[in-house]
Every structure is written in C-alpha cells, then in structure tokens.
Amino acid sequence: MTSPVWHPFTQHGLNEPIPQVVRAQGATLHLADGGTLIDAISSWWVTTHGHCHPRIAAAIADQAGRLDQLIFAAYTHAPAEAVARGLIDMAPRTNGQPELAHVFYSDSGSTAVEVALKMALGYWHNLALDGLAQARSRILVLEHSYHGDTIGAMSIGERGVYNAAWQPLLFDVDTIPFPAPGREQACLDALEAACAQHPAAFIVEPLILGAGGMLIYPAHVLTDMAAICRRHGVLFIADEVMTAWGRTGTLFACQQAGVVPDIMAVAKGITGGAIPLAATIATAPIFDAHLSTDRARLFYHSSSYTANAIACAAAAANIAIWREEDVLGRIAVLADGIAVRLAQLALHPAFSNPRQLGTIAAIDLDAPDAGYLSDLAPRLRAFFLEQGILLRPLGNTIYLMPPYCLDTDQLDRLFAALTAAGDRFGVQP
Template identity: 55%
Template sequence: MTDSPVWRPFTQHATEPEPPVVRRTHGAIIETDHGLLIDAISSWWVITHGHSHPPIMQAIREASETLDQVIFAGLTHEPAESLARELVALAPKGLTRVFYSDSGSTSVEVALKMALGFWRNTGRPRHRIAVLQDGYHGDTIGTMSVGERGVFNAAYEPLMFAVDRLPFPEGDGAETLSAFEAMAAGGDMAAIILEPLVLGAGGMRMYDPQVLDGIRRICDRHGVLMIADEVMTGWGRTGRTWACDHAGVSPDILCTSKGLTGGAIPLAATLATEDIFQAHWSEDRSRTFFHSSSYTANPLACAAGLANARIWAADGMQAQLDAVAAMQAERLQAIARGSPFTNARQTGTIAAIDLRVDAAGYLAAVGPRLRAHALDRGVLLRPLGNTVYVMPPYCITADQLDQVWQAIADFAG
C-alpha cells in the first residue's frame, strides 16, 4: 500500500512498485530521482520535437504574460485564431473548420457528434458507425464504444452503444473492403472511424495505405463520412505529417491531439469539412453544435500549438522524420534476427516487434517485466503486453537508440 493519494492511469497499484520521481526533462531525456531515462515512447506518444522544446516553451511563457483561460463561447483570442489558420493550411485538403477540445478522447467524441449532427440536420438521420477490429480511440464512453471491446472496458459494457465491426485489414485488405462495401451499401451508415495505417493501443498493428484509399472510395460512393483518428498517427509518427498523406486521402473529419503542442501541454482539435460546418449553420438555434469544455481553446495551449505548427510549416521536419525512420529500421532489422522475436514491423518512426510467449495479449506477464528491466537500464518503455514498440521523440540520437534497442535485446537474451 502506498502513502501517496494519487491514483495513476492504467496502473494496478497492488502489483506496481513506487514510480521514480521526475525532476527535469529535456530532449529525449527524463531526469528522475533514480537517474536518467531515455524516453523511448515519447511519454505516451505525445512528445515530438523533444521535451521542453525551447520555441514551444518560450511561446507558453510569452502567452502567460498577457493571457490565461477565457471562455471561448462569445469571445476569442489571437492564439486560437492563428492556430486554426495554421491547422487548416497543414491539414489534408478540404478540412476548413477547427473545433478545439482538450484531449484525444474528447476530439473523437466531438467527431462522432459532428457526424451524427450532420445527418440529423440534413434531414437524413443516419446513425450506424463502422469501426476496425482492434481499434482504440480513447477511454470516455463514446470512444470506448467505437474501440475494441475487451479488458480495457469490460466493466463499462452496459454504457456503450453498438457499432459495426470490420476485420483488421490484412494484406491488400480485400476482406475488410468487401465487408465495408456491403455495410455502406445499406444506405444508413453515418460514418467510419479509424486510426489510419497504425492501430496504436491495439498492438501497433499496421496496414497498407491502399486500404485507406479503398475505404475513402467506398465512403465517396455511398455518402459515408470518414473520420480519421490521427491523435497518435499525426504530427510525423508515420513518416509524414499525417498518416492520411501516405494514401493521398482527405477525411471528412480529422482528430488531433498528443503532438499538437509538441506534447508540452494538453490540447486537441477536431477538423471538419465546410459541408459539416454548414449543416450546423442555421438561424434555427436547435441546430447548434452542442459541445464544449470549460477549457476549450486555452490560450496557453493554443500558443504552444501555434509554435509547433510553425515548426511543421518550415522546412526540415521531413528530413528529421526520414533520419529517425532510417535509424529505427537498422536497429529493428538487427534485433529481428533473434529467435525470441516475431512480426517485426515499422511505419515511419514507429517500430514494433512481438516477443514469443505462451500467453500473449495486453495482460501478458512479460510486459511489466520488460518495463522494469528497461527502467533499470535507463530506458522508458511501456510494452503492450508482449508487443514491444519504440516511438521516440524526433531529437533522439543514434547512441540513445542503441541503448534503447540494446535493453530490449538484453531482456530477450
């Protein structure tokens, strides 16, 4: 039993040791009371350029001199307005409107409500939602409903709504596309929501960009809205700014958070097409988009997001992504030769491999053991059961990556 009153996320306190205390962060390094850690998972996939990235931290400091939280219904401010314009410029073509919230889960909740509101307000009240097997979209009720059912959410099943599930797209995705075509042809499918190219918490499962293109084409044929959950995959993780860029597709709604501020401070945004916005535009106030949070468009978070967006708008990020991807590929190929491993895979800067174990899955005992082993060797990992992944900040060095992959190899050896 711990003396701390803190109840930590995704933590079984009965089996977990007391965590190290973080004292300082910089680059790919977390300084704790137990020593230095290389952050090989970007602190749950949020840190992009590196911890305490100077331009972003400076933007927060400067904004704090003049602004704190202000209500965003009936008022506005420059950081939010400027960031929205930058997001529209960076986003896939056709996304013209930006709705702010405060986490990946809420950005998905917003997307689902936008989709259903669109159909209701246009006089065609479609309500069915299609999802991919093993998908994960958050831990609120709506996002759990459109995610995979299992140990994450079994206790909350009575609260969740039904969805139409598609098989994970293996190979060319023919089975998935055929199933979706049949569903969409019924005429009452409102939207499909998916993580483009990489299913994160579902085990870093990866699929081909041509599948994404096929899904977009089916949506176009049958008038189904496509929601791209780019909360994890956005901001360069897959080797492009957005995972959708690999397939050259534009979703009707895009969700972003995590790397939106470079990971410095919470912020989320849901981007939508003009058609979806116009479906809510009316002198009839009952067609208002009824969603908000108290901290919508927090000025300090928007200032951080704006600094981040301007980094992406400048030259240089693609070369950095390519360099990290190349370093990851070299080390993944080397470790994949070991007999304890299987299913090595990579998309952009994300590399993953599975440990051969008798009992696989999220609750596989090997996960906590590997996490503790890595921590003792100065590396922060958080395996998904027997799936080991490395998703580092883009500032990571070759030597630091060597230390990360060596810790994994030592465990398996």
C-alpha cells in the first residue's frame, strides 16, 4: 500500500526506500524490519545528548500530565519562564554582563529567523517613528548561507534550484562574499562598504555554514564582522540554529569569537532534539523599541503553539543537563576521536578538503558528476543505509554531526563506512 505521506527533501518519483523507524535510544535507530542505524547526523542536527534521553523524556511526561498547551499572548507558565532565564544566563556576554535580555519563542529554526528579521525591521521602523533614526530595510547576508525554508528565511539564503519556484515571493538582499581562505579581508572590506550604506542588519551563521556545504571560517573573522556592524550601527544577527548547544565545541559558536549579537536565533538542540521549540533572543534596545503605551507598536508575531508548555519543559530539562553534567567534556572527547579518524581518512586518495569544528566534520568525495543534483548523494545515502548508518551527504560533501553519546565502536563503524564509500564511489588515481 502506497503511503499518503509527502516527505521533505524527497523526490518520491525515484522510489527510494523509506525505512520505518520504530524506536530510538542514544545514537541508535531501530527499524521495523529489525535492523538498526547509527544516527550520524543527529536526525537533521537536532539530537544532542542522544535519542529518548531519560531526563528529557521524564520532563515531557510530567509536564504532559499537568499543562500541555496554553495561549501565550498575555499568559505565561513556569517552564517558559525558567527556559527564558536559563537562555539569558547561558547566552554570550560582554565582560561577564548579559546583553541579550529578552526571549521570544517560536517553533523552528526558520521561524526563529523570521522573528529575528521582523525584530530588526521593527526596531528601525519604530526608531523612525520617534524621529531617532532613518527607517532601514535592507538585509545583508553571507554568500552560501542557509537560514530555512519559509519565505523570509529563503530570501536571505543562497538562491538556486531549491527555491527557484518561489523566486517571485523572495525579497532582495545584499550578499557579502564568503571568507574563504585567502579571501577573509575581501569579505570584511565588502561588509564595511555595505554597512556604510546603512542597511538594517547583517545575518550570519557563525563559524560554519551548514547546508551551504559545511564551510568553516575563522573566529577572528566573525569578531571583525561584528565590530564592523557595531561601528556602523548595523544590527548583527547570529543564526545559531545549527551551531548552538555545543556543536562547534562551545555552547554557542559566538563565544569563540567573543561576540554578543544584537539578536540570536536558537532551535534544534534547545530541547535536546526531543520536541520542536525555538527562541529568538534580543538585547534590551530591540525590545525597548517596541515598548510603548501604543498598541500599534507591539510586536505582531505569534503562532498557536508559541512557548508550548511540554516543549518548554523539555528545554528546561536540557538546560539542567548542561548545568549539572560535563557535556562539554563529552563533546571534547568525541571531537578528539573524530579528529584522529578524519586525519586518517584524509589520506585516502578519493577524499579531499577535510574540515572539522567541534563535533562537526566534513570531507569532499572526489567523484565524477558530483553536483548537488547528480545521483551521487542518493547513491551514497543508499550505500550508507546498507552499512547501517544514517548519513545525508550534501552533493559530494559527506559530513558527520552525531549526538554526543556516540561511542568508540560506533565511531569506528562510521569511518569504516566512509572509507568503503571512497573505495566504491571515488575517483581513484
């Protein structure tokens, strides 16, 4: 019987197998046919501590029996208050003092980014109403970026076949070149020139671009980007949807650059990956620009499930894990294990450009017809599925982003599968 389900990023016309997962534990997915998979990409970068973590699962079950959902317009509940205070306490700081001060909830990375954009434009709109500034509306973005699949998020991301159908809906942005090795200063010079034209904001994935190919750039470039924006009074927005919760080796990627953004979007690992939740965190000036006795000046954004109580309970449990356990220690051990094996894999003649940031690792497979829409990635996915591993290459870029509970044997299996993929699909000298 054909399933009525329409899956994301899936061309159903190719009739690729769609395995059914019946349960999960740690880094292991259990299939309906009795097989297992190592979840090497944290089920699209969300699962941090492992699937069905007992502390998070218990918090969800407890909250579900007390308060499941509440309208969040002019009402509140304890889990949302606790998570907001926890986020502000954990967020990047300047000289130990918090600058990010207000938390707005949503339900996904895309919507967290949409909220960030609306906050930025609302900030300039309201300052202009008060005669304190000229209205600004242009957004600066970084080349090869990805920020989500809603209309605003697509507008500020890389343009291509994946959003060509909706081009009439997308707004124009100004693009800053990616700071590739040897091109860092060109990037900064372009940002300086663009900021001199008084745009509203610059949004960036800090330190690593995810869907754009796992492209890494130095922390000092991020530091300089933020400084340029601050010098010109341009709002600096950090999209930490992928990079937060330890992925880059620190709780937030911005911490490695000593950067406190004006607005920061977080999602994915905010609940440990158990249930959807997102947050957009803003400094006091952003909030204050919307603060008024005039109801026309309020921040017009919401969704039905804003700050869902069950999701917030999961996030509170995740924050408690970060506070009470040595999560960064586990991350460091995993990152070291990845580094050793990645260096060995880089000696394989079919691979090039190995790169790593925290527990995120990527390497390019040198193969014929390796474009984004070639059949290489589907063939690699099928091969890894046969090997008992969930991986989802970006064209010829194979990346790992496993949960932090991954053990040594599982890590060995991952890299053995990568080596085998190089043997089968790579161009041999």
